[in-house]
Amino acid sequence: MTNGNYQYELTQKLSFVRYGGTEQELKAAKIILAEIEKIGGKAELMDFNVPAFEIHRCSMAVAEPYEKPIACAPFGLGGDFPEGIELRPYYAARGVEEDYLGMESLEGYLVMIDSPTPEAYKLMIEKHASAFAVIQGKHYDPHAADNLYLRPLRPKFLKHGRLPGFVITAADAADIIRSGAERIRIETEFTETRHTSRNVIAFIPGTESRGEEIVVTAHYDSVPVGTGSWDNATGSATILWLYKHFLENPPRRDMRFIWCGSEEQGLLGARAFIEQNPQEVEKIKFCFNFDMCGTVLGANTLFVTGKDDLVSYARQYCREVGFSAEISKIVHASDSAAFADKGIPAIGISRRTNTAEIHTVHDTMAPLCPKSLALTADFAIGMMERVINSAVLPVELGMPDDLIEVLNKRFRG
Numbered sequence: 001m002t003n004g005n006y007q008y009e010l011t012q013k014l015s016f017v018r019y020g021g022t023e024q025e026l027k028a029a030k031i032i033l034a035e036i037e038k039i040g041g042k043a044e045l046m047d048f049n050v051p052a053f054e055i056h057r058c059s060m061a062v063a064e065p066y067e068k069p070i071a072c073a074p075f076g077l078g079g080d081f082p083e084g085i086e087l088r089p090y091y092a093a094r095g096v097e098e099d100y101l102g103m104e105s106l107e108g109y110l111v112m113i114d115s116p117t118p119e120a121y122k123l124m125i126e127k128h129a130s131a132f133a134v135i136q137g138k139h140y141d142p143h144a145a146d147n148l149y150l151r152p153l154r155p156k157f158l159k160h161g162r163l164p165g166f167v168i169t170a171a172d173a174a175d176i177i178r179s180g181a182e183r184i185r186i187e188t189e190f191t192e193t194r195h196t197s198r199n200v201i202a203f204i205p206g207t208e209s210r211g212e213e214i215v216v217t218a219h220y221d222s223v224p225v226g227t228g229s230w231d232n233a234t235g236s237a238t239i240l241w242l243y244k245h246f247l248e249n250p251p252r253r254d255m256r257f258i259w260c261g262s263e264e265q266g267l268l269g270a271r272a273f274i275e276q277n278p279q280e281v282e283k284i285k286f287c288f289n290f291d292m293c294g295t296v297l298g299a300n301t302l303f304v305t306g307k308d309d310l311v312s313y314a315r316q317y318c319r320e321v322g323f324s325a326e327i328s329k330i331v332h333a334s335d336s337a338a339f340a341d342k343g344i345p346a347i348g349i350s351r352r353t354n355t356a357e358i359h360t361v362h363d364t365m366a367p368l369c370p371k372s373l374a375l376t377a378d379f380a381i382g383m384m385e386r387v388i389n390s391a392v393l394p395v396e397l398g399m400p401d402d403l404i405e406v407l408n409k410r411f412r413g
Helices: 005-013 023-038 118-126 170-178 229-248 268-276 308-321 336-340 370-388 401-412
Strands: 043-064 068-070 072-076 081-093 109-113 131-136 165-169 183-204 213-219 254-260 284-290 299-305 326-329 346-352
Touching: 005 023, 005 229, 005 370, 023 043, 023 183, 023 229, 043 072, 043 165, 043 268, 068 170, 072 183, 081 131, 081 170, 131 170, 165 170, 183 229, 183 268, 213 229, 213 268, 213 336, 213 370, 229 254, 229 284, 229 370, 254 268, 268 336, 284 336, 284 370, 299 308, 299 336, 299 370, 308 326, 308 370, 336 346, 336 401, 346 370
Parallel strands: 081 109, 109 131, 131 165, 213 254, 213 284, 284 346, 299 326
Antiparallel strands: 043 068, 043 183, 072 165, 081 183, 183 254, 299 346
């Protein structure tokens, strides 16, 4: 039985901001490399470029009929206002066509929306909005401004055009609407650049290699706020423990472990591996992904990305070993999605709770414990051994039509 202390201590070591493409992410990669070498393994770094920007200045404030600063953070790559601009605020909620009834043009408006979907972004472009602001957090959160952080607009947005964007707090958005603000003053300027991110990759050859490979993934980067302990130092620590187990207990099939960089910027590490290693990807027949494990409170969760027989397989295994888990057939918004897009079935093993937070300053070690990390690791070892050492893999390659539609929307929509 796993005691979880190793995973917990490694999670602590990785608990610092390690945004993709930064020196802090490289520091985390070196910690993982050192741990792999310490237990007798071998790994390598795989570099890839990520879009980035250097912010020179960014400010927002109500200009009329009163003056008040607004906390904000920019979306990079969408555009800037180095000379400053004043715009009228407009709240569009979902950002769908019905939210703009009677408005032919959004030129001269700062559109405030609840969620930055590609569809909402495309519609703002088509209606010639001058800028947009995504509303984040709860109106009562005193730390809301601390949770605003810089982020680039992703390619699936930018293919529709460039639009300056920002993130603001729910409290400020509510105040703008409630107080009847008429003009918002914005000044922002940035420079586009490229940064280097990295995957950490380790390989364990199978005792009966048949050209079939199982990939095990977890992202080790974080967003620029909080310590990223739950999301996803826990997953990174868990697959390192699993790597140690399979080093000591050689698997029947080949195994590849990937600690993915820059997941938080759009699964960039997993996608870079796939793009740079097409011949290796052809060998991969199954993916196990670990994203957010180890909370004291919460439910065990299996994200099944595959056909119905994989759902049945996961459910039956849980019953056999007495493991309580919520099983969802879904495209998990994590590294496994990039492999699923190539038709590779995946199971994401996680632990979810509404008593802890991610992507905020509250993502710390506080909600985690060794016992919960051990619970996930022990279950994973059993399920993975059953798949990896099976005479015939339990499921074939391929995705059902409903998940193909989701994957197409995510990666090409």
